[in-house]
Amino acid sequence: MSDLHTVNKSPFEKNSLESCLRLSKSGSAILLYEDGVYGALKGTAVENMIASVVGDRKIYVLGPDYKARGLDETRIIDGVEVVDYAGFVDLVEANDKVQAWV
Amino acid sequence: MSDTKNFMFLNRRAPYGTIYAWESLEVVLIAAAFEQNVSLMFVDDGVYELTKGQDTTGIGMKNFSPTYRTLGDYEVRHMYVDKASLEARGLSADDLVQVEWEDWETEESVDNIVEVVDSDRVAELLDESDVVFSF
Amino acid sequence: MKFSIQVNEGPYQHQASDSAYQFTKAALEKGHECFRIFFYHDGVLNGTRLTTPPQDDRNIVKNWTELAEKYDLDLVVCVAAAQRRGIVDDGEAERNGKDATNIAPKFRISGLGQLVEAAIQSDRLVVFGD
Numbered sequence: 001m002s003d004l005h006t007v008n009k010s011p012f013e014k015n016s017l018e019s020c021l022r023l024s025k026s027g028s029a030i031l032l033y034e035d036g037v038y039g040a041l042k043g044t045a046v047e048n049m050i051a052s053v054v055g056d057r058k059i060y061v062l063g064p065d066y067k068a069r070g071l072d073e074t075r076i077i078d079g080v081e082v083v084d085y086a087g088f089v090d091l092v093e094a095n096d097k098v099q100a101w102v
Numbered sequence: 103m104s105d106t107k108n109f110m111f112l113n114r115r116a117p118y119g120t121i122y123a124w125e126s127l128e129v130v131l132i133a134a135a136f137e138q139n140v141s142l143m144f145v146d147d148g149v150y151e152l153t154k155g156q157d158t159t160g161i162g163m164k165n166f167s168p169t170y171r172t173l174g175d176y177e178v179r180h181m182y183v184d185k186a187s188l189e190a191r192g193l194s195a196d197d198l199v200q201v202e203w204e205d206w207e208t209e210e211s212v213d214n215i216v217e218v219v220d221s222d223r224v225a226e227l228l229d230e231s232d233v234v235f236s237f
Numbered sequence: 238m239k240f241s242i243q244v245n246e247g248p249y250q251h252q253a254s255d256s257a258y259q260f261t262k263a264a265l266e267k268g269h270e271c272f273r274i275f276f277y278h279d280g281v282l283n284g285t286r287l288t289t290p291p292q293d294d295r296n297i298v299k300n301w302t303e304l305a306e307k308y309d310l311d312l313v314v315c316v317a318a319a320q321r322r323g324i325v326d327d328g329e330a331e332r333n334g335k336d337a338t339n340i341a342p343k344f345r346i347s348g349l350g351q352l353v354e355a356a357i358q359s360d361r362l363v364v365f366g367d
Binding site: 002003015016019022023024025028097098099100101102 | 112114145146184186221224225226228229231232233234236237
Binding site: 109121122235237 | 243245277278317318348349350352353354356357358362364366
C-alpha cells in the first residue's frame, strides 16, 4: 500500500510540488488541486516536473478546480487522470494515509 | 483509548513570519501527552525553526525556540531534518539547536535527538508513519 | 470508512475551507463517516455566526452549519487558536469576561486534544490549508 500526497500550491509560487516529488515514494499517488492544478499543464516551464514522473507515480488533478480556472482538458499532461470530489474521496480511501504538502 | 499511533509532524514553514510553526508545536506537546509515538520532520523552510540564537526582543513576539529543546522531556523521540533543505539554505547540523532525550524510568539517554537524514530516508519515514500532520 | 478533517485557514481568504467542505460533503454522500472536523490556525474563523458575505456569494459558515445539521457532524474550533482570534462561546465569554459571543450554530470550542483524538480514532486525517 502507498500514500496519497496532496499539492494545492502553484509550482510557480511555492516549492510544494518539487518537495512532494522528491520526498514521495515510487508508486504513490499525487493529487493536484486548488492552485496545484497548474502543475498538470502541458507547455509550461515546469511541465517536466510532472511529465517525468508519470508512470512512476499516479498523478491526478481535481476537475472542479481545473475547470474553475478556465483550463482546457486538452492541455493536461498525458497520463494525468482527472477526478471529481467523489474521486478525491476514493483516493483517500484507497491509500494508506494522506500527506498534505500545504 | 488504547491505540498508539506513529504521528509525524511535517514542518515546512519558517518561524515568526507566520504562526504555523508555533501553533503546530502546541499540537506536538498535546499529542505527546496522549502517549502517541511522536516524531517531527523539518523540510524546506521548516529547518529554520531549529536554528540557534533566535532573539525576538526586537519584534515583540514570543521566542518559542527554547520549547524545541524541551521536546525530549515530552517524550518526543525523533526530530529529523531533511539534508537537502538544510544544505540549500547554507546550513549544517552545527547551526541547529540540540535536543536531549532521557527515559526517566530506564535512565537511557540520547545527547541529541536531532538527526539529519537524506531524501530517501525522509520519504521512508513519512511513508512508515500512521498519520502525517501538516500545518 | 471513518474520516477526520483538519481545516487550517479561514473562510474567503483561502480556498481551504471550501475544499474541505466539498470533500466532506462528497465523503458523506458516499456513505463514509466524518468523525470530526477540526478548525485550527485561522481556520477557527469559520466558526463565527457574524459572517455576512454579499448575497451573490456562498456563505461558508452557514454551509458548514447546515452540513453539520444534516449529518450530525462534530465541528470543533480549537480553544487556544479561538482565544487568539476572538471566537467566543458562552463558556469562553464567562471565563474570560467577554461581553459577547459569536460562535456559529453546531460549532463548539474545545482543546487540541480533540484533534489528537480524531487522528487516533479515524482511519484517515485529511488536512486542508494554505
